[in-house]
Amino acid sequence: MADAGSIARRISPLITGALTSPHTRQLRRWLAEQGRRLRGEPHRVLYFHQVDDPYGQLVVQVLPELAARYDVELVPHLVAPPSDAAAPDRARLAQFARRDAADVAPGYGLAFPAGAAAPDPESVELATRTLAAAIASGAFVSVAARVGEALWSGDRERLRSVVEALGVADAAAARVRVEEGTRERERLGHYLGAMLFHGSEWYWGVDRLTHLERQLRALGVQREPSRTGFLAPRPDPSREPAPPSVAGARVALELYASPRSPYTAIVMDRVRELTRRLPVDLVLRPVLPMVMRGLPVPRVKLIYITLDTKREAEDAGVEFGHVADPVGRPVERCFSLYPWASAAGRGFELVRCFTHAAFAEGIDTGSDAGLRHVVEAAGLSWTDARQHLDREGWRDELEANREQLLALGLWGVPSFRVLGPTGEPDYATWGQDRLWRVEQEIRRRLGAARAVASGA
Numbered sequence: 001m002a003d004a005g006s007i008a009r010r011i012s013p014l015i016t017g018a019l020t021s022p023h024t025r026q027l028r029r030w031l032a033e034q035g036r037r038l039r040g041e042p043h044r045v046l047y048f049h050q051v052d053d054p055y056g057q058l059v060v061q062v063l064p065e066l067a068a069r070y071d072v073e074l075v076p077h078l079v080a081p082p083s084d085a086a087a088p089d090r091a092r093l094a095q096f097a098r099r100d101a102a103d104v105a106p107g108y109g110l111a112f113p114a115g116a117a118a119p120d121p122e123s124v125e126l127a128t129r130t131l132a133a134a135i136a137s138g139a140f141v142s143v144a145a146r147v148g149e150a151l152w153s154g155d156r157e158r159l160r161s162v163v164e165a166l167g168v169a170d171a172a173a174a175r176v177r178v179e180e181g182t183r184e185r186e187r188l189g190h191y192l193g194a195m196l197f198h199g200s201e202w203y204w205g206v207d208r209l210t211h212l213e214r215q216l217r218a219l220g221v222q223r224e225p226s227r228t229g230f231l232a233p234r235p236d237p238s239r240e241p242a243p244p245s246v247a248g249a250r251v252a253l254e255l256y257a258s259p260r261s262p263y264t265a266i267v268m269d270r271v272r273e274l275t276r277r278l279p280v281d282l283v284l285r286p287v288l289p290m291v292m293r294g295l296p297v298p299r300v301k302l303i304y305i306t307l308d309t310k311r312e313a314e315d316a317g318v319e320f321g322h323v324a325d326p327v328g329r330p331v332e333r334c335f336s337l338y339p340w341a342s343a344a345g346r347g348f349e350l351v352r353c354f355t356h357a358a359f360a361e362g363i364d365t366g367s368d369a370g371l372r373h374v375v376e377a378a379g380l381s382w383t384d385a386r387q388h389l390d391r392e393g394w395r396d397e398l399e400a401n402r403e404q405l406l407a408l409g410l411w412g413v414p415s416f417r418v419l420g421p422t423g424e425p426d427y428a429t430w431g432q433d434r435l436w437r438v439e440q441e442i443r444r445r446l447g448a449a450r451a452v453a454s455g456a
Helices: 004-020 022-039 054-069 090-108 121-137 140-153 156-166 171-188 206-218 268-277 299-316 329-343 347-361 368-377 395-407 432-455
Strands: 044-049 073-078 195-198 201-204 251-257 280-286 415-419 427-430
Touching: 004 022, 004 299, 022 201, 022 299, 044 054, 044 171, 054 073, 054 090, 054 140, 054 206, 073 121, 073 140, 073 171, 090 427, 090 432, 121 140, 121 156, 121 171, 140 156, 195 206, 201 206, 201 299, 206 299, 251 268, 251 347, 251 395, 251 432, 268 280, 268 347, 268 432, 280 329, 280 347, 280 395, 329 347, 329 368, 329 395, 347 368, 415 432, 427 432
Parallel strands: 044 073, 251 280
Antiparallel strands: 044 195, 195 201, 251 415, 415 427
């Protein structure tokens, strides 16, 4: 008799397939648009701003141009930080966000100070009161970037001069603004700052702004339809010619991955393709899924991640959507085969095929039939695999990978570390939407090695 988990994995692909279907998305959008028309409302984009969120500082830099390009009403809200359940490793998240915002800003044509420290509570409150007053006066879009620039500069006197020029709301009134914005964000079904909401969909930061722009254009609200460029297109270094290789100059790419991660599932093929285009040595460092490491994933977060992953997968041209969640025993069985597959040079392929089966094909990877499909798709023998299935001895390697990930200031997957050539410092980042930065960094290092070799 099938256990409850197996039954759920068989039903789940039907549910997630319907949830992530482009037809379902179009229906949600159509219903939202019909509701807007019946209410006689303008096209409206809500923006939820957490004052001390670095990603919010990137968003507010593009809001004036967003309002100029599209015939929409921009409605800003101030919000509190996410709950502990939605941000289970808050200290690392805050530290990484500052580093990451500075790292990606140039690629988007934006600015964020490198090495920025967390703003002190007094400065955050001052900025919050200023932005609350700006919302009340209708000036948020035009002044938010200026306030944020002063806040993140770390210069309290500079912030005070900006505040004096713009004015502040009463502290109690500002708190009410934050409470109201936080409740509205929760009512609409989200938990983060730097979020844009339109119709029925959420868009995180400048990284998802192109998705929003496509929808606004589909609705015909672009003021100048002849303008084809987007406000913050994601850079794509893969379109550039491969740099010439240099003898002895090797770059290693470590990929920290979990076979239960939707974002890992949609990056595996692209990582493999990158290593085929560039002289890179790929090292897979698997880790247990967050939920199997005791880190919670609230339902609202899981739904958003699933829908967001589908949009990102479509942009990347990879399959995603029929999900048979492999959490628990299926993941453990996969990892029991990992040492054997890795020794055969097929460790990456085993995990890649497992994620594809679980998140694109809707295969019950907890069953022998499902796992056999994975093993054989990875180019391995199921007969041989059965000799290693369900063995222990793999947990120490995954724990060592987890500790290394934490030492890099990261905790989520997929994460990346670029090493070499000799003399270059390590570069580490997190997220399938940071693969472009990983490739940029690899190309930069190869180019630097070429320059040194030519100079020699």
